[in-house]
Amino acid sequence: MAREDLESRAAKNRGETSYSSAYVIEETDAYWTSWLIPVFVVANVAVFLVSMYINNCPKHNYRFHDKCVARFLGRFSFQPLGENPLLGPSSSTLEKLGALEWNRVVHEHQQWRLITFRVGIIYLLSGFGGSVLSSLFIRNSISVGASGALFGLLGAMFSELITNWTIYTNKAAALLTLLVIVIINLAIGILPHVDNFAHIGGFLTGCLAGFILLPRPQFGWIERRNLPADVRLKSKYKAYQYVLWLISLILLIAGFTVGLVMLLRGVNANEHCHWCHYLSCVPTDRWRCD
Known part of the structure; x- marks a missing residue:
C-alpha cells in the first residue's frame, strides 16, 4: 500500500510538472514582443543624427542669409527653411552622403x-x-x-x-x-x-x-x-x-x-x-x- 501511494504520488507530481512546463511555454509566447520595427526606427534616427552632425549648419551656412533653425541645438541645428523646408541638412551634405x-x-x-x-x-x-x-x-x-x-x-x-x-x-x-x-x-x-x-x-x-x-x-x-x-x-x-x-x-x-x-x-x-x-x-x- 505504501508503495502504491508513493507511485501514485510520483505520477501525480509528474503530471503537475508536465502541466507546469506547458503553462510556462504558453506564458513565454504570450509575452513575445516585436523587435524588427524598433530596429528600423533606431537605425533611421541614427542615420539622421549622423547626417545632422556632418551638416553642422552654424559652420557651413554661408550661402544663405537666413539663420539656422533651432540654433540651440548647435551643430545639430537645421538648415534655413529657404533651403530645406523639411527640417534637415543641406543639399550638399545629402549629396556627400550618397543622395x-x-x-x-x-x-x-x-x-x-x-x-x-x-x-x-x-x-x-x-x-x-x-x-x-x-x-x-x-x-x-x-x-x-x-x-x-x-x-x-x-x-x-x-x-x-x-x-x-x-x-x-x-x-x-x-x-x-x-x-x-x-x-x-x-x-x-x-x-x-x-x-x-x-x-x-x-x-x-x-x-x-x-x-x-x-x-x-x-x-x-x-x-x-x-x-x-x-x-x-x-x-x-x-x-x-x-x-x-x-x-x-x-x-x-x-x-x-x-x-x-x-x-x-x-x-x-x-x-x-x-x-x-x-x-x-x-x-x-x-x-x-x-
Whole structure:
C-alpha cells in the first residue's frame, strides 16, 4: 500500500510538472514582443543624427542669409527653411552622403547611388525601383530618403492581401484601410519638395515583389503529413497565385531592364510623358514646383 501511494504520488507530481512546463511555454509566447520595427526606427534616427552632425549648419551656412533653425541645438541645428523646408541638412551634405542625383548617376557613373542600405528583399527592391523612376523624371534636384522603400512595403501588403485573399476574414475592411493609407500618402506627395516618383516607383515595385515572394501555401498542402495516405494532396499554391507570380516576375524584370537602359542612356522621361510631372507636384497659388 505504501508503495502504491508513493507511485501514485510520483505520477501525480509528474503530471503537475508536465502541466507546469506547458503553462510556462504558453506564458513565454504570450509575452513575445516585436523587435524588427524598433530596429528600423533606431537605425533611421541614427542615420539622421549622423547626417545632422556632418551638416553642422552654424559652420557651413554661408550661402544663405537666413539663420539656422533651432540654433540651440548647435551643430545639430537645421538648415534655413529657404533651403530645406523639411527640417534637415543641406543639399550638399545629402549629396556627400550618397543622395540620388541624375548627373552623378549618368555622367559620373556613380550607379551605387541607386542603392542604399535596406533590410529585406522587398525593402531593397522597392528602394531601388523608386530610385530608378525618380531619376528618370527628376533631373534638376537631388532626392534622398527611404520613403520609396516604405511605400514598397505598402505595395507588398496590398499584393499579399490579393494573392492570399481566401485566408482573410475581413477582406473588404483590410483592403479599404490599405487603400485609404496609400491614397492619403500619395496625395501628400503632390506637395513641393516631396519626391512622389520615388513613392510611386517603390509602391509598384513592392506590389510586384509581394506577388512573387509572399504567396502562402494552401492549408491542405501544409497539413499533408497528417492526412491519410489515400487522400489526394492539393497543389501547394492555387492556380491564380501561379499566374500572378509569373506575370509579376516578367513585369518586374522588364521594368528594371527598361528603366535602367533609359536611365543610363540619359533619356528624359518627361519628354515621353508631358503630364507625368503633375504626379509629383501640382502648382497652386501658394507654391511653385520648379
